[in-house]
Amino acid sequence: MALFPPITPSVADTCRAASPARCPHCGTAVEGETDAYCCSGCMAAADIIRGAGLERYYAEREAFPARPTPLDGAWTALTTEPQADGTVAARLIIDGLRCASCVWLTEQVLARMPGVAEATVSYASGRALLRWDPARTTLAALAGRIAALGYQPRPLGVEPHTDRTLLLRLGLAAIAAVAVMGLYEGLYAGWWYGAIDARMATLFRWVSLALATPVAFWCAAPFFAGATAGLRQRVLSMDLPIALGIIVLWVHGLASTLQNRDGYLDSLTMLVALLLVGRVLEARGRRRAADAATALVATVPRTARRSTPLGIERVPTELLRVGDTIDVGSGEEFAADGIVTEGTGQVRMSLITGEAEPVPVAPGDQVVAGSVLLDGALTVEVRATGGETVLQRMADELQRAADTGVRASGVDRIAPWFTVVTLVVAGITFAGWLAFRGLDAAVASTVAVLVVACPCALALAQPLAGAAGLGAAARRGLLFRSTQALLDLNDITVIALDKTGTVTAGEMTVVAADDAALRIAAGLERFSSHPIARAIVAEATRREIPLPRATGVHELAGVGVQGDLDGRRWSLTTGGAGSVCLQDGTAARSFIRLGDALRADAAGTVAALHATGRRVLLLTGDHGRIAEQVATGTGIREIISEADPRTKSSVILRLQQEGERVLFAGDGINDGLALSVADVGVAMGSGAASSVLIADAVISSAALAPLLAGFRAARAAGDAIRINLRFSLGYNVVAILAAAAGLVNPLVAAILMPLSSAVVIWGAARVETRVRREEMA
Amino acid sequence: MNGLLVILGVALFVGMLFAGMFWYAVRSGQFDDMDDPPRRMLKD
Numbered sequence: 001m002a003l004f005p006p007i008t009p010s011v012a013d014t015c016r017a018a019s020p021a022r023c024p025h026c027g028t029a030v031e032g033e034t035d036a037y038c039c040s041g042c043m044a045a046a047d048i049i050r051g052a053g054l055e056r057y058y059a060e061r062e063a064f065p066a067r068p069t070p071l072d073g074a075w076t077a078l079t080t081e082p083q084a085d086g087t088v089a090a091r092l093i094i095d096g097l098r099c100a101s102c103v104w105l106t107e108q109v110l111a112r113m114p115g116v117a118e119a120t121v122s123y124a125s126g127r128a129l130l131r132w133d134p135a136r137t138t139l140a141a142l143a144g145r146i147a148a149l150g151y152q153p154r155p156l157g158v159e160p161h162t163d164r165t166l167l168l169r170l171g172l173a174a175i176a177a178v179a180v181m182g183l184y185e186g187l188y189a190g191w192w193y194g195a196i197d198a199r200m201a202t203l204f205r206w207v208s209l210a211l212a213t214p215v216a217f218w219c220a221a222p223f224f225a226g227a228t229a230g231l232r233q234r235v236l237s238m239d240l241p242i243a244l245g246i247i248v249l250w251v252h253g254l255a256s257t258l259q260n261r262d263g264y265l266d267s268l269t270m271l272v273a274l275l276l277v278g279r280v281l282e283a284r285g286r287r288r289a290a291d292a293a294t295a296l297v298a299t300v301p302r303t304a305r306r307s308t309p310l311g312i313e314r315v316p317t318e319l320l321r322v323g324d325t326i327d328v329g330s331g332e333e334f335a336a337d338g339i340v341t342e343g344t345g346q347v348r349m350s351l352i353t354g355e356a357e358p359v360p361v362a363p364g365d366q367v368v369a370g371s372v373l374l375d376g377a378l379t380v381e382v383r384a385t386g387g388e389t390v391l392q393r394m395a396d397e398l399q400r401a402a403d404t405g406v407r408a409s410g411v412d413r414i415a416p417w418f419t420v421v422t423l424v425v426a427g428i429t430f431a432g433w434l435a436f437r438g439l440d441a442a443v444a445s446t447v448a449v450l451v452v453a454c455p456c457a458l459a460l461a462q463p464l465a466g467a468a469g470l471g472a473a474a475r476r477g478l479l480f481r482s483t484q485a486l487l488d489l490n491d492i493t494v495i496a497l498d499k500t501g502t503v504t505a506g507e508m509t510v511v512a513a514d515d516a517a518l519r520i521a522a523g524l525e526r527f528s529s530h531p532i533a534r535a536i537v538a539e540a541t542r543r544e545i546p547l548p549r550a551t552g553v554h555e556l557a558g559v560g561v562q563g564d565l566d567g568r569r570w571s572l573t574t575g576g577a578g579s580v581c582l583q584d585g586t587a588a589r590s591f592i593r594l595g596d597a598l599r600a601d602a603a604g605t606v607a608a609l610h611a612t613g614r615r616v617l618l619l620t621g622d623h624g625r626i627a628e629q630v631a632t633g634t635g636i637r638e639i640i641s642e643a644d645p646r647t648k649s650s651v652i653l654r655l656q657q658e659g660e661r662v663l664f665a666g667d668g669i670n671d672g673l674a675l676s677v678a679d680v681g682v683a684m685g686s687g688a689a690s691s692v693l694i695a696d697a698v699i700s701s702a703a704l705a706p707l708l709a710g711f712r713a714a715r716a717a718g719d720a721i722r723i724n725l726r727f728s729l730g731y732n733v734v735a736i737l738a739a740a741a742g743l744v745n746p747l748v749a750a751i752l753m754p755l756s757s758a759v760v761i762w763g764a765a766r767v768e769t770r771v772r773r774e775e776m777a
Numbered sequence: 778m779n780g781l782l783v784i785l786g787v788a789l790f791v792g793m794l795f796a797g798m799f800w801y802a803v804r805s806g807q808f809d810d811m812d813d814p815p816r817r818m819l820k821d
Contacts, residue, residue, distance in 0.1 A: 100819070104820055122810070122812070123813055124810075124812035124813045162809045164803050164806075168799075171800075172800075175792060175799070178792075179788075179792050207789065
C-alpha cells in the first residue's frame, strides 16, 4: 500500500529529508525528523481514538482521513424524532468516510458516548441512525464528536419506506409459481407415461388453482390498477394486454380444472412472478437515485453571528429579522440579504450570478444571501430574510416552473396496436376453427393465441435494460431521475456546459506558485481556516511539500498574515486581483496566483464528447476573455459568454428550433431555467439544491467524466432495449401464428415463456459489460 | 397413492411455512436495506 510516495526533487533539496515525517492522524507531510501532529484538530482526534481504546483503527485503515474542521451550523435547532422508549432519534449523512475503518470508528466512538442507545452507520451509503437519551446528551454533542474525528455530518429528514408490498407480492408469486410448476410438471409427465391416477390428477389441478387464484388477484393487482388507470386516461400502456392475458389465463384455468383438463395455470404464476421481478428492479433503481439526490442536498441549518447590545450571539438564520446587524467573516456564507455598514471584502456570487470573479464590497453595497465572503470582515444590516431573499425567491420560481409531466415510454406506444392485433388474430382463429373443427378446438386455439400473445418478454424488455443502464450510470457517478431521461441522451446533438462549478471546480485553488514560496506560505497558513489558507495548504499537500511550522503567526482580517520562519519574518498579503504576495521585508517578493481552476478531467471529457460526434458549447455568464481561456484549456470550440439566465434559455430554445436536441449541465440557481428548458438537464451535485432537485440527472461527484459515462450507458441500454424489443416482437408473432395453427398447448407455452424472458434478461445483463468494454477502448 | 397424498400435504405445508416466514421478514423490515448488511459482515 503506497501511503508514503516520494517527494519531488526540488523540494527534497530544501528540506533535506529522505522521507518526510507525517502527521500520525491525517498523513500530511510535516517538516522535522519525527512524526508530529499537523494541527490541534488531528491531535484532538487522536486523543479521542486512544481514549476510547480504538487504536486498532490506525492499524486497519486503508486511507487517511481529512483534517478535522470545527462543526458549524445550528444543530441545536434541529428537531428529533421521539421514540416509544423515551429516547430520541435522528438520521444523518456523514461525509468524509473514506474506508470501512472510518465507518467502524465512528460507530464505536459514538456508541461509547454517555446516553447513546444506538449508533449505526451504513457502510454502503454513509447514512447514520442515532438514538440517545435526551437527558444525558444532545444531537449537537454527537455531531460535534463526529466532526472532531474529521467527518462532516449533515441532517437528513424522515425517509420514505421501501415498497414492502411489492416485494411481498413478488415473493408469494414466486413461491406459488414454483409449487404450481412442480404440480403441472407431474401432469405433463402423465401425457407420455399415461399412468397418472385420475384422482391424483384432479387433486393436482385443484391445488394448482387454489395457489394460482391469489396470485392472479392479489399479486397481479398492480397490473390491473395500471390498466384501469390507463383506460380512464385514454393512455394504453403495456399493463392492458398483460391484465387481459392474466384474466384469460385464470378463467381458462378455472374452466379446465372444473372439466378435469390441464389449463395454463403454471404459465400464469410464472408470468406474474417474472413481471413483478421487473417491477421490483425498476423501483429499486429509481429509489436509489432519489435517495442519492436527497442526500446531496441535505444541509445543516445555517447560523449567523448577530450583534446585540450584549455582545455577539450565534443564532440560527431563521431567527434573523430585518434590521438586525450580523458579522460575516472570511469563508462564511451570507445568511440574509443586506447592506454593508462596516468593513470591506471580496464576495463570490457564483451560485447566483454564475460569475466566479470576486466582487469587492464596501460600506453601502448590497449583498445577497447565498454568496460567500472570500476575504475580509463585514458588518451587515439585514434587509431580507428567509423566503424573502433573492436566493429563495429564485428557488421558488424554479420549483413552480419545473415540468412534472409524464411521457409514455417507447414500449407503451406499441401497446394499443399490440392489443388490437392480438384480438383480431384471436377472432379469426376462433371463427376458423369453429367452422372446421367445432367449438372445443376453437376455444382451445383461441385461448392458446391469447396466452402466448401475453407480452411477458415485451414488458420486461424496457424495465430490465433500463434498470441496468441506470445502474451502470449510477456506479460511474451520474444519477438519473427516470429511465426515459437516460434514453433521451441518445438523441442529444448539442451539449451546453456552464462554466463556473461545472467545467471549473468552482472553488479557489492555487493556479501558479513556485515551490519555495508555496512552502513558506503554507507554513504561515497552516492552522488557518481562511479559504485562501486552505487553498494554499491543499496545493502544498498536493505537491507533497512537507509543511513547515511558522512561529509568531499573526492573522489580520482583510489584510493578510505574518509569521517567522527560517529566521526571517514573512508577510502574506493581497497582491491585486486573484493573487497573494509573499514578502520578507526586503525588496524580494513572490506572487501566488489563485483562481478557479479547470477540473482535471474537463479537457479529456470534452475531447471524448467531440469524438461521439456531438457539438460542445460553453454557455456562461462570465466575461468573454475568461470564457475564451476556459475554452482553449478544454478544447471547446463554441462559446457564448456574458449570458444571463434568460439568455441561456433562449440560446437553448433557438438551438431546439433549429432541430438540435440539447443537454445542459450547470450548477447554480441561475441555471435553473436552462435546466428545465433543455431536453436533458444535468445538475452538479455540489451546486445549488434547487437545481439538483429539478434536474433530469445529477452528477454526484466533483467531476465531469460521469457525463461521458452517461452517454455510454444510454447507448448500451438503448441498444439492448431495441434488440430486446425486436426479439420479443418477433417471438410473439411466431408464437401467435403457431397458436392460431393449433400447435400450442399448456406444455409448449410453459416452455416458451421462460425461454423468451431469459433472452431478454440476458440482453439486459450485457449492458454493464458493454459499458465496461467501451471504457477500456 | 396414500403416500403421495401425504407427501403433497407436507410439501404444501412447508411451502406455506416459507411463505409465512417471508411475510414476517418483509414486514419487520429485513429487506429494506440490501446494500449494508453484506459489507458489515465483511468488516467483522
